[in-house]
Amino acid sequence: MSATSSTGPSAATVADIAEKAKLLSIYSMMSTTAAGSGHPTSCMSAAQLVAGVYFYAMKFDPKNANSNNDDRFVLSKGHAAPLLYSALAVAGVFPVSRVMTLRELTSELEGHPTPLIHGVDAATGSLGQGLSVGAGLAIGARMDKSDTRVYVLTGDGELAEGQVWEAAAFAAFYKLDNITVICDINRLGQSDPTMYQHDMERYRLKWESEGFATQVINGHDVPAILAALDKAKATKGKPQAILAETIKGHGFSEVADKMGWHGKPFSKEQLAAAIKELGGGPTVPPDPGKSYARTSLPKPPDFPPAPAPDYKADAKVATREAYGDALKRVGSVNKSVVAISGDVKNSTFSEVFQNAEPDHFVQGYIAEQNLVSVAVGLQARGKVPFADTFACFLSRAYDNVRMAAISRANINLCGSHCGVSIGEDGPSQMALEDIAMFRAINDSVVFYPGDAVSTERLVETMARRPGINYLRTSRPKFPILYKTDEKFPYPGFKVLTKSDSDKVTVIGAGVTLHEALKAAAQLKASGTNIRVIDLYCVKPIDGKAIAAEVAATGGKLITVEDHWPEGGLGEASITALNLVGAPPAKFKMLAVTGMPHSGKPEELVEKFGISAKHIVEAVKAIV
C-alpha cells in the first residue's frame, strides 16, 4: 500500500488518497444513517488522516490483516469505527456492502471495533487506551527485531485521559520510534468543546514535553498529511506525534464544526445533501449477508512442560516468591513469555524472571492502566504477557481489564499483597475486592494458590490458557502443601483434611486456608474433625463437586476469605451450590468486615474475623 518516494507523493497519489478519503466519509455517513446510530461527524474529521495511513503509509496486506510482518493500526477513538471499517473495505479486506451492516445484530461490524474483525488487534471504545495497545505492539515488534510500524489514531477529547500520557511517557522512554500517534483535533467533545479546542501549540508542547517528535498540520490537507507521515517514518530515536487540526463533520456544512452533532447519525435527507456536497458517491449494493468475522482468534502458543518446581517439603515460601520462580521456569521453555511490572518487581518477584530473561522483561513504572493495555498489545503479536503489580492496584486498571476481555485478549495478571494479611502498610495496599473484580470479567479464571507448588503449576496453566487469567498471591510465607507432581485442574479444589466423621466443610484459600488448617488441627485435638478445602481455583467453580463434599459433612459449610464478603470465594461457593440445587443445611461466611487498618498480619486476621480462632468458633457454632 505504500507509495512513498524521496521526492514525496505524486499528484496522482494525492488525488487518489483525497478521493479515498471522500469515500471513507461517505461510507461512514451511509452506514450510520442505515444503522440509525453512530458517530459520523467523528469519522469525518479523520477521513483524510485514516486514508493517508491506510493507503499511503501503512504496509498492509488485506488478505492477512493482522500479520506480524506488516504495520498495525489502532483506532483509539473507537467510536469512529465506521471510518475504520470503511478503510478496511476500501483496502479490500471485505466488501463495502458489509460496512452497511454496521451495528446490526448479526454483523461483526459492531458499534465499536473488536478483534473479531480482520485488521483489528484490540477492542476500543473506552477512550485513552489505544496508545498503550500500540506501545505494546511496538515494543513487541522491537523484541522480535521486526521493522513493523504502529499507527494510532486518537481523538482530542480522549487526550484528557491520563492513560494517554502514561503510554506517551512509556513510548518515549523506550525510544519506540516505530510508533506514530495521530491526534484528530476537531475541537468538539461530546457535551462541550474540549479544553484546548484548536490551540494546536498547546497540544504540540504536551507531546514534545513527553519526548515525542511533533508536527502540526491541517488534518484535511492531503499533501501535508502524507508529508507528515513520511517525516514520521523517517524519525529515529523518538516516537512521533502528528497533531492534526480538523473539523468535526468536515465536508458537510450543515454540521461542520458545530456542537450538538456528536454521536448523531444523519437523516436520509441530510445524508443525500452531504453526499452531494462532497461531490457525489457510488451506490453501494445491498449486503449479501456473509460474515467476514475472523474465524479463529490467536491462542497462546503451545510449549513443552516447564521444569518442575523443586521445593523442599519443609520449606516456607510466599506464593509471591513462587510467582517469580514460576515465571522463570515457564520462561525457560516458552520464549514468548514477556513480564511487565508496575515498579514492584522486587515485591511481586517478577525480578527473578527479569534476571533470567532480561530481554523479555519490561519495567512498566507506576502506571497500571498502561501496564494492562500494553499487555493487550503484546499478546496481539503472539506474546504471552504476565503483568504484575499489587492486587489492589489492579483496580486502577479495571477498565483496561474489561476492554481486554472484549478484545478476547490472552493476558495473565498477577496481583500480590492480597488482603489484611499484608499487615502494617494498611488498607491502601490491601486488595479486598480483587476476587469480585476478576470474577466479573467474561471468560476469566481466578486462581488463588495456597502454596508455592500450586502457584508454580497454575502459572504454567495460565501461560497455556487463552482469555483473562488472574493470579492472587500473598505476602506471608506458607508451608509447602503439595507434592511436585500434583495436578491442579480448573475448575478444581483440593481436600486437605478428610475423615469419615467430618462435621463441617471449611473452604479457604491463601492465608485463610492455612488458618483453616490450624483450626482443623486444634479441633482434631479436641475431638472434632473438619474437612478443609483449598479453593485454589475460585473461578470456574464446580458446584456439584463442592456439593458432594458438603453433603458428606452433614450439609454444613463455612467459607473463609481474606477479602470483602461481596463477590468473593464465599459468594462464589454458595451461589454454585444453590445453582445445582444443593444449598448447605447450615452456612457461615467469614470475610473481612469493616475497614481494616495497620497492624501485624496476625493481629489483623484476628481482628477482622478470619483467623483460626474465628474458624474454630464458627465450627462450634455451626456443629
Next chain:
Amino acid sequence: MSATSSTGPSAATVADIAEKAKLLSIYSMMSTTAAGSGHPTSCMSAAQLVAGVYFYAMKFDPKNANSNNDDRFVLSKGHAAPLLYSALAVAGVFPVSRVMTLRELTSELEGHPTPLIHGVDAATGSLGQGLSVGAGLAIGARMDKSDTRVYVLTGDGELAEGQVWEAAAFAAFYKLDNITVICDINRLGQSDPTMYQHDMERYRLKWESEGFATQVINGHDVPAILAALDKAKATKGKPQAILAETIKGHGFSEVADKMGWHGKPFSKEQLAAAIKELGGGPTVPPDPGKSYARTSLPKPPDFPPAPAPDYKADAKVATREAYGDALKRVGSVNKSVVAISGDVKNSTFSEVFQNAEPDHFVQGYIAEQNLVSVAVGLQARGKVPFADTFACFLSRAYDNVRMAAISRANINLCGSHCGVSIGEDGPSQMALEDIAMFRAINDSVVFYPGDAVSTERLVETMARRPGINYLRTSRPKFPILYKTDEKFPYPGFKVLTKSDSDKVTVIGAGVTLHEALKAAAQLKASGTNIRVIDLYCVKPIDGKAIAAEVAATGGKLITVEDHWPEGGLGEASITALNLVGAPPAKFKMLAVTGMPHSGKPEELVEKFGISAKHIVEAVKAIV
C-alpha cells in the same frame, strides 16, 4: 504559621525551618525503626519541603486542622506518612510521642494516612491521586469564595500515573491558582530509578506544557524552598508546580541516593548513626497511649425535603433522565450539591442540573479517575458531590472509589447506560460488572431504580447518606411504577405483583424488572401467577424479608439482571438467603452470559437471556 514578608524570610526563620526539617527526618526514621516497617528514605527526601509548607507557607491551625478557612495539605505520596505525622506533631496537632505509635494496631497513625487523623482530608497510598483531591479542595474553595490555598506533595515515581496529568490539566483549565503542587524528585523509584531521574528540565517542561507556572529548586535548600513558596503564592491565573531536586534518604550518607532502600526501615544501629550525622535529636518520651483520632468525621449537611417529583402516571421516562431532574430538585434545596460529569452530561442528564445551578456544575472532561478523586476533595470541604459518567467507565476509577472508601468519603456516583439494554453501541459502552464493583466497596449502597419516581427519591436519599452511594441508571424509557409519595428505604424492595397463589418469586431491577412485569402479565393470562420484586436496593439487602417472599411462593426463586452472573443482584440475593438459613428450594439465575455485541436493545435482552420470554421459560421450568 505564615511568616512571609515582602523581603523574604529572615535568617531566623530559615534556621527555624531547617531545624524543624531535621526533626521531621529524625522522627520519620525513629518511628519507622520502631514499627519495623515504613519508608524513611521517602520521608527524608521531602523533609525540608514539608517543613517549608507547614511552618512557613500554610495558614494552619493545629486545633482545627481540617478547617475550611485554612490552607490544606495533601500528601499524594502517601507512603511518606511518617513525615506528615511528624509535621502535624511539630505543628502541635498531637504529641511527638504519638508519632512513635506508627503502624501499631491501636494507633490512628497508620502506614498510610487516612482522614481519621486531624489534618488529613483524604486517604492516600495509592499513588497519583493527591493532585485530584487537591483540585477538588481548590475548586470547592473557589466556589465558596474562600482564599484557602491547597498544597500537594507528590513523589516522582508517581508522576508516571496518568491521573496526575488529568488533574494537572483540570487545575490549569479551571485556573486554580490556589493550588501549588510540590514534586519531590528524588530520582529513585521502588524497584528501579525513575524514567527521568534528575532531568529537572524534563519535569519542568511537562508541567509548563500543562499550563502551570513552574520553578525548579534544590529541595534541600531552605531559602530556595521558601522563596519558591512565596513566588507560588503570589502567582495569579495559573496553578503552580515547584519541581524540587532531592535526595532519597537525604542526610544519612549510608543510604542517601542509593537504590535498594525504598520501604526499608533502619536498624537501631543505623538509626543512631543517622541521628548523629544529622547533628543529634531530642529524646522522645514513650507514648501514653491516648488516641488522637478524629472522633467524628464530616457527614453530608442536612437539608429540607426536596420538591416532589411530578411525573404523570402514564409517562415513560428513562431513569437516566430522572437523574437530571432529581439533581435539580435536590439542588434547589441543598446548595452544597455539586455535580461533576465526564463529558457525558447530555447522556447522563446532569446537564439539567447544570442549567439550574451553573455555578455548582463542573465539566470533568474525559478523565474518570480525576472525576472521582475531585469529588473526594469536594466533600472534604463539605460539598455533596454527584459524579456521573457511563457506568462502564466508572471501572476506570475503581481504585479511586476504593481509596474514597478508605477516606470515609461521602460521595455519590451515577453510572448510566448499564447493561446490554443500551443496544447498538456494543459492549465497550455496556456496564456488566458495576454492581459487583460497587458491592465490593466498604460501606457502600447500590441503588438500581426501575422508574423515574424511585430514581428521584433515591437520589435525595443519597444526598443525605454518608459513605459511597452508587446509582445505576438505564438508557431505555420505562413506565412510571410508583406514586410520588412512595418511600424507598434501604435495605428495601417493592413487591409489584402479588396474589395468594404466586408460584415463584422473580427478582429483577431496571430493564429486567420491566421484562419480569411483562412475563408476569403473560403468565397471568395463561393462569400462572408470579411474584415480581423490584430490588431497587441491591446493597444492603434484607435476607429475612426476601426469604419471607420466597417462602410464600413455595420456596422458588428466579433472579434476573442486566449484568454478568458474578457479584450482581442474583449472587447478592442467594447469598443473603443462605446467610439467614433460608435457601430457596429451587433457584434459577438469569444474567448476561457470553460477550455481548451490538444490536437493538430488545434483540440483545432476548439473545443474552434476560428477556420476558426467558423469564417465562424459567418460570415454567421451575414450577
